[in-house]
Each structure stands twice: as structure tokens, then as C-alpha cells.
Amino acid sequence: MATQRIRRKPVPEATEMALLGPSRDDEAPDSSSIHPQTHLDDASESGRGSKTEEQKLPMWQPSSLSLLAITGFIALFAALLISLELLNWVSTRHHGLATATTHSHYLWTYGPTAILTAAMALWHRLEYRMKQLAPWVEMARQPTNADQSLLLDYLSPFELTTLWRAGRRSQFAVVIVILGKLLFRLLIIFSTGLLVLQTTPVPSNDFPLISTYRFNATGFDPLSVTGGPVFSAIGVENYNLSLPVGTTSTYAVQSIQPSSLDSPFNGTVSGVVDGFYSGLDCEVGTFNFTKWASEIQNLTHDYNVNITITSPSYSARFANFGSWQEDYYPGVSLYRAYTEVPTCTDVRSGAEFDCIGFVVMQFGPMTPPNPNYIVANSSSQLICKPGYSINNYDVSFSYVNSQQTGDLKAIRDPDSTNRTLPPSAWDIYLGMQQSLTMAGIYSDDRFSSFFIQINNRSLSEYMDPLILEGDVKGAYSSLGAQIAKQYWMTPAYDPFHGLVSRLQDRLVIGSLSLRAMEAILIFLLLLTLALCFATTRKAYVSRDPSSIGGLATILARSPDVMNLFKGTGTASISSIRDRLSSNRFSTSVETNGVVSTFAIRTSGTVSKDAEYSGEEVKLGWWRPFPSTIPGHITIILSPLAVLVALEVLLQYSQKHDGLADADADGYLRYTWAYMPALVMVSISICLQLLESATQAFSPYDVLRSGSANAARSLFNCMTSKPTVYVLFLSLRRKHFAVFAATLAAFLAGFLTIIVSGLYTAELVPLKFQVDVQMLDAWNKTGLYPNGDINMDLVYGLIFMSNVSYPAWTYDTFVFPQFKTLPAVSIDSQNNTAPTKGLLNVDLPSLRSAIDCNDVLSVEFNFTRGQLLFDGTTSYQMNLLSWPDCTDTTVYTTNTSSSYLFGTTYQWDQDNSACPEISFLYGVIEDGVPIPENLTYLTCNQYVQEVQVNAWFNITANYTVDTTFGIPTADESTAKLFLNMTVNDFSPSGWINFLNETHKGGNDLDGVFQLLVYGMDSLPIEELANHGSAAVESSLRSLWSKANAQFYTEVLRESPNVSQPTRNGTAIDTARRRLIQNVVSTRILEAFLAAIALCTIMTYVLMPTRTLLRHSPFTIATVASLLAGAEMLEEHVLRPGSEWGADSEASEAKLWAGWMFSLGWFGNEERSAGVGPQRRFGIDVGKAERSAHQ
Structure with missing residues (x-):
């Protein structure tokens, strides 16, 4: 079938300039005038001498390649660089850009990436135009071969391929725009990590603060010191106890707080306050001896000797050194530590002064031939002068949820003046000894026991005097700081100004992203500057050649070139390359009369009329x-x-x-x-x-x-x-x-x-399924306390220092020891035992309990006894319901005023008719106990076994954790485990460390002192209320808690058989998870x-x-499809159409009324007698799909 030529209407008459139409936003006309037969690089120069009657037509240049566009990118990259550094400066100076939360992260994660994505879209326009015009640039510069002109395609290959080809051909402008696009992608990727939400301290200078304590040692009596300072010091070193607020291991300072607090407030408060330091000025002494021995009798030895220890500055004489009895055993080396108060003399001035001597000796071994003699082999000794000072300290207190913690940093101002208060340094030492006594450090040498205990060393290590000096000084300063905090400070309200640093979730600049983005932007800036020199920014073509129509208008004025492409519509790219191999191509502008023509010229052999191919060649198709x-x-x-x-x-x-x-x-x-x-x-x-x-x-x-x-x-x-x-x-x-x-x-x-x-990244509790293996069983025999148990220390830590309950206990509960077996975490198949976090499990536990009854006042009375030498009067308490229980005596002070009274009774005899424990409290009037003014409670103690659900801190050696709630007993499982009698144990014998017996004129024993002066203090006025429920509840709680600590020591035994396992759940609350x-x-x-x-x-x-068949992005492909087309003839396409732009107005005028198609076309008119000549391409009319149709 012959090709149908379809026309809708005749070509309209129009002037040449009417065909051009207005330019579009993407197209900017170049003002360079065009002269006949002028090469494009010389167009501007020759145009200056053109005649006025010649038509001057503008060349086409895309706006994206204009100088304004390129300098716009330079300005953009410079602005981004400056903005990044400015943001980093603001972030560093203000500790973040703003306060934010993870819930509003869209605001700061999307912003930078969105800006750069928009900028990359603009760069893409520049890149496209630079690649598109690459062959035209080459042809405009000089005649060039087909591979660098008509066959050049930088738009369809992969970018790295294009980058390589452009680099080999030294087309640096194309290299630059491709590198720029690749860098833009990296820039966008790095921008996703630019803004990071991070917990950051945000300081506020000159913030109003309040000092809540000031130093005041007026009336300090060393003998009034309780065991509290010792408990605090030992608890810090040995029980992981936080330091009391306002103290470090060395200093005691004034506590401070902001005048107003955020809720909740997390951070630090800093300021300059007064601080206390007590220390020792020590010198290593020498002790000359060859033998120091005396005879042993019955393996015990009592020795009293006088010794002198000298140092470079001091001389210390020890009278009756070592005057105590000690058991020694033949053949054994023994070490002994001594803390003594010798008579010290300054060897230079001869003046005596207060000093402390610390001596560690090694004795023995006692072996034949002198088995009955002790031999002192070596010693290590110090002579120390105590002292203290009050100076200015720069302190920083930590707050968590508006609560001040023990995390304190204190730095002494080296330029501040040393100050002291009326008490002397020796008073501090005497207070230390009193605190050691009240804390129940039962040893012949309490301070030696103290510093050895908190440093956890063996005595043999102290044979090195440097180790001895370091540990003695540390222990002395630590205990002195606790005494100063508890006895040398009084509440105050002293305003001043300091620094408050709040912990806030701040939006900060990520350093890696910042530096990577800055490096990329600098590279982009340099590339864009290089682009200004890599391209001349001249116009190289008469109109936009990106469309088929735009390129066709230029090819229509290039007949020599089009002759080369006749019959190549189905030719392979290699055939086309072979046909073009002997030719060179360039662009030029020619003037014929008043019409200028822009065309592609060739300098090789041109066939006047190449043969058409009438066959449908079986070739591959172009498939990107x-x-x-x-x-x-x-x-x-x-x-x-x-x-x-x-x-x-x-x-x-x-x-x-x-x-x-x-x-x-x-x-x-x-x-x-x-x-x-x-x-x-x-x-x-x-x-x-x-x-x-x-x-x-x-x-x-x-x-x-x-x-x-x-x-x-x-x-x-x-x-x-x-x-x-x-x-x-x-x-x-x-x-x-x-x-x-x-x-x-x-x-x-x-x-x-x-x-x-x-x-x-968010803090999310991580759960584990855990099997718990019990390690011990409960024992109902052997309930007498082991001699190694120091219950004074345990009670002092719990009731006075607010230390967490020791491992495996909480409140009145005693838990079995256990271990966790390999666990499987919910988020991974991790077959390992958890080593940190919290553990929740139900355990068969013991619970200490005590039941009390309030005895009516008519059931007891008092019989006056004798007046004692200390001014007190004894009263025998008569229990009418228990006539055989006669060991209850009340001692009253002869006074005309009333005072509060509280005491604890217990019966040592095994008499089930007597109450095990009883408490008597109330008011004593005029020194006479009257039943109506007193409350008498009789109590029995026992142990229950009960299932308890509890949380344990795995990291802190399985101490009980109350983050998710306190241990809770399942009361339906409670059953009696054991009845305890006072023969077994009674806490009252251990609770005697407060030294507050007659405080305020009252008469309270150790239990009642702890009740009203301990950590969970009960208002002392409650003791005056007859039958007070609060007093009974507090007594029961105190007694049961104390008993629980005893039970954990004596009621455990190693099991004879394997104990059962229990299932639990471990949670790690400190782990950040990727959400x-x-x-x-x-x-x-x-x-x-x-x-x-x-x-x-x-x-x-x-x-x-x-x-x-081929990439449509090459000039050759379009030329092969248009060669021989009627649409390029002058009766269809009028001269001058190659000038202008592809605006809709100009499109409406070019080929107006013509219809086009792609396929096989015949041309019977020009080849009569030869047969139908066929071509594959684009032309007016309706094409056939097949060459043989």
C-alpha cells in the first residue's frame, strides 16, 4: 500500500520572523549577531561589522547554562557552607540549636534533606543541558569526527560510563556536572544525619542559688558523736552506698540548690562555697630493734613496753605500747596494726604537740629453739599530725528528677585562705574515736580496724609505709568529712549566684555529617568555579535541538549531512559509523540575501543521492x-x-x-x-x-x-x-x-x-526470658549468730545511712540466693545469661514478723526500789498476768518535770509463759512511772515462708530494685516457717549506736532512739500518745527489718539436692533501641x-x-530517521525555521496542518521505473508498520 500523505490545512503564509515565536523561560536568546559564512566561535567578532540591511538573528542558549545560573550555584554552595558553620557555631555556643523531642523529629529530619533535594533538581537541569549540548559545542569549536559530534550521546549511558568517556575526551564541563550530581547525592545522604537529638547540658550563668547549710561548730562535743559518720564512710567504700549529699570521700561542703527548680530538673548546680578538709601531715618513722620478745605463758601474752619512733621532724614516745592480751600460736607469722597516741616532740623546737602514731608489725614465727618467744621481725610506722581547714571550693551538685544526688564534684581554690573554727583538729580525732566506738567497731584498736576495713587490704601489704600512709590519710579524711557534715553544719538560707546546667534533649549538629557536607560543598564550589572556565557560555545552536522538530529544522538546512544518512533508518550503528568515518562535522551560519541559515556542515566525501534500502533489516533494538x-x-x-x-x-x-x-x-x-x-x-x-x-x-x-x-x-x-x-x-x-x-x-x-x-534511638526496656536456679535452702536449726556477724554495722547502714538493703533482702523479706541461667532475649537468639538490667521473679522467701498486744494499764504496776548512786531510782514492774516474769525494771531520773520514756525488755529464760519481747513507752511524771501514762506492748516474733514477686538489679549484685514496684507477697501462700525466741536472737542488743539516750531530757534506749532519730523518724510526740498505732507499727517494722538481716545470715544452708528452677523476666532499662x-x-x-x-x-x-534502533539522544539517530523525508522540503518547512524556540506558539506555526508518523515510507514519484523505494523513518502521512506491507 502506498504511503498516505495527510494534510489538515495548507501551510499558512507567514513571515520568517513570525515562525520564530517568543522564547520560553528555559531559553534565553544570545545577543551575538550572526554573519554570513561565519564559524560560531567568531560570530560575535564578525557581527560587529555587519550591514544594517542584513537580518540579525539571535542564537539559542538555555537559561540553566547562563552565567547567572552558574553564579547562582556558586552563591548557593557558599551560602550552604556559611549556614552550616553558622549552625555549628550556634549549636556549640548554645549547646544545641533548640530543645526538641523524638516525637517532633520530622521538623528537623526532613528540613535539610528537602532543601538539598530541591537544589539537586536545579543542578539536574544544568547537567541535562550540558550533556545535550556537548556535540554542538564540539562542532562549534572545530570540525570533528562523528564519534564526538553526530554519534555523541551523554544522556542515555550510566553516569559513571559518561564520566569516563567525557574525561577521556577532555570534555571537562560534562565531567564537572556529572561529578556535581554524584556529590549532590552524597550530600543528601549525609544530610540525613546532620541534625541529631542528643541529651546535652545547657548552662545558665549567674543563676540565683541558695546555700542550705553553713559551717557552725559551736558547742561541738566529741563525745556526742554517734556511729553515723562511720556507717556513711564504710557504706560508701564497702556497700556501694552513695555519699551523703554535700560530701565527697575527702571533703564536706555547703549544700546548694537553685532558688527555683524546673519540674523535673535534671542537671548540675555549681557555685563557690565553703568546704571542709581534715588531713594528716605524716612522716615515715624508724623503729630500731633487734628483738622484741617476752615469754609466752599458756599461749597468751600480755606485754607492756615503752618504745620510741623517730622521723626527720618528730620524735614519738609510746608508753605501754601494746598493752593487751593476744593469742599467739607457735610457727605462725603474725601481723598487728596499732593506732596510738604517743607523746610527740618537734625535734627542732623541742615543743610537744598532739600526734597519732600508726604502726604495723610482723611477729614470729615462733619456732625452736625459742618456741616461747615472740620475735618482732619488721615494722612500718608513721607519725602524723592532724589538721583541718575551711577553704573556698568550686562545687557541682547533680540533680535527678529534681532530687539532689550524692554525685558531687569539689575542687579547692588554691588561692583561698585557710580558716578554722573554735574546735581543734584534735577534737575531730576524738570525735572519730567516739564514732568508731558507737558504731560497734569492737576491736582493741578501732581506727586500725576501720582503715583496714574500708580499704580491703591485708596487714602484710601495710609493711610498705607508702601504702600505709595513703590508706591512713584517705580513711582519716573520709571520716572527718562525715563528722563535719553531720556535726559542724547548721541549716541556712544564704542566697548567691552560680551556674545551673540543665540536661535537655537538644538538637545538635552531627560532627561527621557536618564535616562531610562541608567537604562536599567545598568540592562543589570549586567544581562550579571551574565550570565557569570550562565553558565559554556562548550560544552554540540556533534553537533547542532536544525535540525531533527542533533538530529537524537544523537538519533541513544541512543537505550534505542528510545525504550521508539516506537509507540508514534501519542501519546498525557500526554501519552508520563506517559511513561517517571519513567526514568531519561542524556548525556554521550562512547568509543568503537577508536570510541567515544555521546548519551542520561536513568536510568529507558526500554522495549526491545514496541508495534507499528497501529491506527490513533484522537488527537489534535500542534498549536502555x-x-x-x-x-x-x-x-x-x-x-x-x-x-x-x-x-x-x-x-x-x-x-x-x-x-x-x-x-x-x-x-x-x-x-x-x-x-x-x-x-x-x-x-x-x-x-x-x-x-x-x-x-x-x-x-x-x-x-x-x-x-x-x-x-x-x-x-x-x-x-x-x-x-x-x-x-x-x-x-x-x-x-x-x-x-x-x-x-x-x-x-x-x-x-x-x-x-x-x-x-x-530511644530508651526502651529490653525483655529476656530467664530461668532462675536456686543456690541454697532454708535451715531451721543453728540459729545463734555467727561471731563474724557485725550486726551493729548492718543496722547502722540500713537505719542510719539509708543504704540499700544488702543483697537477698528487702524490708522484712529474705530471698534465696540464685543464679540466672542462659537466657533468650526477645529481640535476638542470644543464648547467654544476662549480666545487667533488672530481673523479675517469684521466689519462695522468708518474712520476718512480730505480733504485739497492748496490755491494759490495770494489768501491771510498779514497786519502788532503792535509790541508786547515780541519782536514779529503780522500779520493779509487776505483770499481773505473768507473775513469774520478774526481770522487768524501770530506772527513773529524780526530777520534778515530766519526760518521755521508752525501753525494750526481753526474757532470756526459756519460759513460754512470758512474752518474748515487750516495749514500754510513754511519759514519766516527777520521776514516777504511772501505768496510766505508759503503754506496754508484749510481742512474739516468728518467721513465715511466702511467695514474693520482686525485681532484682542484676548489675548491682542482685540487690532489690523498686523501679517497677516494691516486692509483693502472695498472702495466699503464706505459712509458718519457724517460731523465733529471744534465745535465738534479739536486735535490741545490737541497736545502741545513736548515743542519744538523754537527748532533750528524755530517756530512750537504743531501739526507741532509732525509732525517733533514725532515717524513718517518728515524731517524738507520738510516744506521749497512749496506745499509739503509729508507734506500734513503727516498732513492728523496725524489729522485723532488723530480724530479716539476722535471718539472712543464719537461716541459709547448702542444699543436699538440686534446687528447682523458676521462670523470670529480665529487663534492661538502660539500653537504647533502634525504633x-x-x-x-x-x-x-x-x-x-x-x-x-x-x-x-x-x-x-x-x-x-x-x-x-538507536538512542534518540544522538543527532545521527534523528538524522537517519529524517533523511529523505518530505517534511524537510521547503514546501513543507519554510526557510528560517531553524531559528527560534519550541514554544507552543512557534510549534503551532511549524508544520501546521501536517500529520506525522514513524514507520516505512515509499517514494514512487522520484524513482519511476526503478521500483518502489522504501525508507524507515519519520515523515508526513501515515507510515506502514512493515517494509513488505
Whole structure:
């Protein structure tokens, strides 16, 4: 069938300039005038001498390559660099940019990425135009071969391939724009980690503070010191007890707090306050002896000797040194530590002074021939002078949830003046000895026992005098600081100004992202500056050649070149290259009369009329990566695969409280910022390839489908237009495949923005399933306390120093010891036993209990006894219901006033008729006990076994933790385990360390002192209330807690058989987990689903496997399809049409009324007698699909 030539209407008469039409935003006319037969590089110079009657026409130059556009990028990169440094300066100076929360992270994660994504879109326009015009630049400079001109394609290959080819050809402008795009992608990836939410201290200078204590030692009596300072010092060193507020291991300072507190307030408060330091000025002494021995009698020895120890400055004489009895055993080396008060003399002045001597000796071994003698082999000794000072200290207190903690930092001001108070340094030492006595340090040498205990050393180590000196000084300063805190300070309200530093979640600049982005921006800035020199920024072509129609107008004026392409519509690229190999190509402007012509010229052999090919050659089709089967699979499945992965990861994150452990402060945090962004950038690259290929195929697909006007086909160039305009135009022209591909690429640009808020590191409790193996069993025999148990110390720590309960106890509960077996964590198959965090488990526990009854006042009375030598009077208490219980006596002070009284009674005899324990308290009037003024409680103690649910701190050696609640007993499981009698144990014998018996004129024993002066103090006025429920409750609680500590020591035994296991749950509350954000995930999934749908629509709506033989981005491809076409003849395309722009106005005038198609065309008119000559290409009319149709 002959080709049908279709015309809608005749070509309108129009002037040459009317054909040009207005320029568009993307096209800026160049003011360079064009002169006849002028090479483009010389056009500007020769144009200055042109005649006025000659037509001067502007060359075409895209606005994206203008000097203004390039300098705009320079300004943009410089502004971004300055902005980054400014943000970093603000972040550093103000400790972050702003206070934020993880819930508002969209505001600061999307911003930087969105800005850079928009900037990259602008750079893409520059890159496209630079690649598109590369062959025209080469032809404008000089005649060049086909590979660097007509066959040059920088738009369809992969970017790295293009980069390599452009570099080899020294086309540096193309190299620069490709490098710029690659760097832009890196910049976007790094921007996802630019702003980081981090807990940061934010200081406020000159903040109003209050000193809540001041130093005041008026009336200090060393003998009034209790065991509290010793308990605090030992608790810090040996029981992981926090230091009392206002003290360090060396200093005691004034406590301070802000005048007003945020709620909750977390951070530090700093200021300059007074601080106390007590220390020892020590010198190492010498003790000359060869033998120091005396005879042993019955393996015990009592020795009293006088010795003298000398040092460079001091001489110390010890009288009756070592006057005590000690058991020694033959053949054994013994070490002994002594803390003595010798008579000290300054060897220079001869003046005596108070000093302390510390001596450690090694005795023995006692072996034949003198088994009955002690031999002193070696010794280590110090002579120390005590002292103290009050100075200015720069202190910093920590607050957690508005509560002051014991985390104190204190630095002494070296320029401050030493000050003292009326008490002497020796009074401090006497107070230490009193505190050691009251704390129950039962030893012949209490201070030696004290410093040995808190330093956990063996006596043999102290044979080194340097070790001895260090430990003695440390122990002395620590105990002195606690005495000063408790006895030398009084409450105050002294305002001053200092520094408050709040811990806030602040938005800070990530250092790695910052430096990486700055490096990239500097590189981009240098590249853009180089681009100014790599391109002359002249116009190289008469109109935009990106569309088929635009390029056709130029090729129509290049007959010699078109002759080379006759019959090549189905030729292979190698055949075309061979045909063009002997030619060189350039562009020029010629003037014929008043009309200027822009054309491509060739300098080789030109065939006047090459033969047409009438056969449909079986050749391969041009298939860029998106058109290949791997491309189809990758582009369609990659967003779907990522969508599925996101959903799987989200479900895993929600089920397992996060994806994995996360380090929010280390460099590892950048991995979850950069890796998702890298994945999204990869998807975006694939979709940009699809967009570019689809837009390139679009006009040919329209031409293949049948007759189409010039606007829908020849000027249907979407690749040169902005994305938003392409979306609008493709919908208007019903190019739905282009719309789908462009929308997919457009949505892909948002993926990197959205993914920047996908992951955050949050504190999330991590759960483990744990099996707990019991390690001991309960014992009902052997209930007498072991001699190694120092219950005074235990009680003092619990009731006076507020230390956490010792391991395996809490309140009145005693828990069995256990170990955790290898656990399986919920978030991983981790087959290891947990080593940190919290553990929740139900345990068979013991509970200490005591039941009390209030005895009516009519059931007891008093019989006056004798007046004692100390001024007190004894009264025998008569218990009418227990006539055999006669060991109850009340001692009263002879006074005319009333006072509060409280005492504890217990019966040592095994008499079940007597109450085990009783408490008598109330008011004594005029020194006479009256039953109506007193409350008498009789109590029995016992032990229950009960199932208790409790939380344990694994990190802190299984101490009970109350973060999620206190231990709770299941009362339905409670049963009697053991009845305890006072023969077994009674805490009252150990609770005697307060030294407050007659405080305020009252008469209270150790139990009642602890009741009203301990940590959980009861108002002392409650003792005057007859039958007070509060007093009874406090007594029962105190007694049961004390008993629980005894039971934990004596009621355990190693089991004979394997103990059962129990199931528990471990939680690590300090672990940060990588959380996948639900909102970001859903948005990403919606975008990815839309992208996948768009890609499928693109492939369905536009099959491209058999559409084009070669890349449409080369001049040669278009020329091969247009060679011999009627549409290029002058009766169809008027002269001068190569000038102008592809605006809609100019498109309407070019080929107006003509219809075009792609396929096989015949030309019977020019080849009569030869037979039908056929060509494959683009022309007016309706083409045939096959050459043999």
C-alpha cells in the first residue's frame, strides 16, 4: 500500500520572523549577531561589522547554562557552607540549636534533606543541558569526527560510563556536572544525619542559688558523736552506698540548690562555697630493734613496753605500747596494726604537740629453739599530725528528677585562705574515736580496724609505709568529712549566684555529617568555579535541538549531512559509523540575501543521492537499562521489596521493642541514618533512568501509533522540561506513560526526605526470658549468730545511712540466693545469661514478723526500789498476768518535770509463759512511772515462708530494685516457717549506736532512739500518745527489718539436692533501641506502592522493546530517521525555521496542518521505473508498520 500523505490545512503564509515565536523561560536568546559564512566561535567578532540591511538573528542558549545560573550555584554552595558553620557555631555556643523531642523529629529530619533535594533538581537541569549540548559545542569549536559530534550521546549511558568517556575526551564541563550530581547525592545522604537529638547540658550563668547549710561548730562535743559518720564512710567504700549529699570521700561542703527548680530538673548546680578538709601531715618513722620478745605463758601474752619512733621532724614516745592480751600460736607469722597516741616532740623546737602514731608489725614465727618467744621481725610506722581547714571550693551538685544526688564534684581554690573554727583538729580525732566506738567497731584498736576495713587490704601489704600512709590519710579524711557534715553544719538560707546546667534533649549538629557536607560543598564550589572556565557560555545552536522538530529544522538546512544518512533508518550503528568515518562535522551560519541559515556542515566525501534500502533489516533494538528484562525486574520489584522489608522491620520493631541495640552518641548512629538514605537514593536513580527513557521514547511512541500533529510528536520533548510542567503537559496531551514514569521519579525524590526520619534511638526496656536456679535452702536449726556477724554495722547502714538493703533482702523479706541461667532475649537468639538490667521473679522467701498486744494499764504496776548512786531510782514492774516474769525494771531520773520514756525488755529464760519481747513507752511524771501514762506492748516474733514477686538489679549484685514496684507477697501462700525466741536472737542488743539516750531530757534506749532519730523518724510526740498505732507499727517494722538481716545470715544452708528452677523476666532499662517510626514507615510505604504502580503502568502503556534502533539522544539517530523525508522540503518547512524556540506558539506555526508518523515510507514519484523505494523513518502521512506491507 502506498504511503498516505495527510494534510489538515495548507501551510499558512507567514513571515520568517513570525515562525520564530517568543522564547520560553528555559531559553534565553544570545545577543551575538550572526554573519554570513561565519564559524560560531567568531560570530560575535564578525557581527560587529555587519550591514544594517542584513537580518540579525539571535542564537539559542538555555537559561540553566547562563552565567547567572552558574553564579547562582556558586552563591548557593557558599551560602550552604556559611549556614552550616553558622549552625555549628550556634549549636556549640548554645549547646544545641533548640530543645526538641523524638516525637517532633520530622521538623528537623526532613528540613535539610528537602532543601538539598530541591537544589539537586536545579543542578539536574544544568547537567541535562550540558550533556545535550556537548556535540554542538564540539562542532562549534572545530570540525570533528562523528564519534564526538553526530554519534555523541551523554544522556542515555550510566553516569559513571559518561564520566569516563567525557574525561577521556577532555570534555571537562560534562565531567564537572556529572561529578556535581554524584556529590549532590552524597550530600543528601549525609544530610540525613546532620541534625541529631542528643541529651546535652545547657548552662545558665549567674543563676540565683541558695546555700542550705553553713559551717557552725559551736558547742561541738566529741563525745556526742554517734556511729553515723562511720556507717556513711564504710557504706560508701564497702556497700556501694552513695555519699551523703554535700560530701565527697575527702571533703564536706555547703549544700546548694537553685532558688527555683524546673519540674523535673535534671542537671548540675555549681557555685563557690565553703568546704571542709581534715588531713594528716605524716612522716615515715624508724623503729630500731633487734628483738622484741617476752615469754609466752599458756599461749597468751600480755606485754607492756615503752618504745620510741623517730622521723626527720618528730620524735614519738609510746608508753605501754601494746598493752593487751593476744593469742599467739607457735610457727605462725603474725601481723598487728596499732593506732596510738604517743607523746610527740618537734625535734627542732623541742615543743610537744598532739600526734597519732600508726604502726604495723610482723611477729614470729615462733619456732625452736625459742618456741616461747615472740620475735618482732619488721615494722612500718608513721607519725602524723592532724589538721583541718575551711577553704573556698568550686562545687557541682547533680540533680535527678529534681532530687539532689550524692554525685558531687569539689575542687579547692588554691588561692583561698585557710580558716578554722573554735574546735581543734584534735577534737575531730576524738570525735572519730567516739564514732568508731558507737558504731560497734569492737576491736582493741578501732581506727586500725576501720582503715583496714574500708580499704580491703591485708596487714602484710601495710609493711610498705607508702601504702600505709595513703590508706591512713584517705580513711582519716573520709571520716572527718562525715563528722563535719553531720556535726559542724547548721541549716541556712544564704542566697548567691552560680551556674545551673540543665540536661535537655537538644538538637545538635552531627560532627561527621557536618564535616562531610562541608567537604562536599567545598568540592562543589570549586567544581562550579571551574565550570565557569570550562565553558565559554556562548550560544552554540540556533534553537533547542532536544525535540525531533527542533533538530529537524537544523537538519533541513544541512543537505550534505542528510545525504550521508539516506537509507540508514534501519542501519546498525557500526554501519552508520563506517559511513561517517571519513567526514568531519561542524556548525556554521550562512547568509543568503537577508536570510541567515544555521546548519551542520561536513568536510568529507558526500554522495549526491545514496541508495534507499528497501529491506527490513533484522537488527537489534535500542534498549536502555529500564527497557531490559533485568531493568523491568529491578525497577518494578525494588520499591516493592523495600516496601515489604519496611513492613517486616516495622512489625519486628514493634514486637521486639526495636530492631537492635543503638548507640545514640557514637558514630554507629550514622549507619541507620545513611544506609536507608543510600537505599532510597538507589531507587531514585533507577526511576530517573526510567523517567529519562520513557520521556525519550514518548514522541516516537506517539509517531508509531499513527498520525499525530507536530505538537504531540515532533515537539513532544519532555526531557528538556521541568518535572512539574511535564506532569501537567503529559496529562493534557494524554501521554499517560510519561505521566506515570515522571510521577514515579518525582515521588522518588521525596523518599530520601521521608527516610531521614525513619529511625530514632530511644530508651526502651529490653525483655529476656530467664530461668532462675536456686543456690541454697532454708535451715531451721543453728540459729545463734555467727561471731563474724557485725550486726551493729548492718543496722547502722540500713537505719542510719539509708543504704540499700544488702543483697537477698528487702524490708522484712529474705530471698534465696540464685543464679540466672542462659537466657533468650526477645529481640535476638542470644543464648547467654544476662549480666545487667533488672530481673523479675517469684521466689519462695522468708518474712520476718512480730505480733504485739497492748496490755491494759490495770494489768501491771510498779514497786519502788532503792535509790541508786547515780541519782536514779529503780522500779520493779509487776505483770499481773505473768507473775513469774520478774526481770522487768524501770530506772527513773529524780526530777520534778515530766519526760518521755521508752525501753525494750526481753526474757532470756526459756519460759513460754512470758512474752518474748515487750516495749514500754510513754511519759514519766516527777520521776514516777504511772501505768496510766505508759503503754506496754508484749510481742512474739516468728518467721513465715511466702511467695514474693520482686525485681532484682542484676548489675548491682542482685540487690532489690523498686523501679517497677516494691516486692509483693502472695498472702495466699503464706505459712509458718519457724517460731523465733529471744534465745535465738534479739536486735535490741545490737541497736545502741545513736548515743542519744538523754537527748532533750528524755530517756530512750537504743531501739526507741532509732525509732525517733533514725532515717524513718517518728515524731517524738507520738510516744506521749497512749496506745499509739503509729508507734506500734513503727516498732513492728523496725524489729522485723532488723530480724530479716539476722535471718539472712543464719537461716541459709547448702542444699543436699538440686534446687528447682523458676521462670523470670529480665529487663534492661538502660539500653537504647533502634525504633522504626510508624508514621514515616506508612508514608514511605504509600510512596513506594504508588511508585511501583506507576512503573507497572509505564511498562503497560508504552511497550518499548521494538520501538527504536538507536538512542534518540544522538543527532545521527534523528538524522537517519529524517533523511529523505518530505517534511524537510521547503514546501513543507519554510526557510528560517531553524531559528527560534519550541514554544507552543512557534510549534503551532511549524508544520501546521501536517500529520506525522514513524514507520516505512515509499517514494514512487522520484524513482519511476526503478521500483518502489522504501525508507524507515519519520515523515508526513501515515507510515506502514512493515517494509513488505
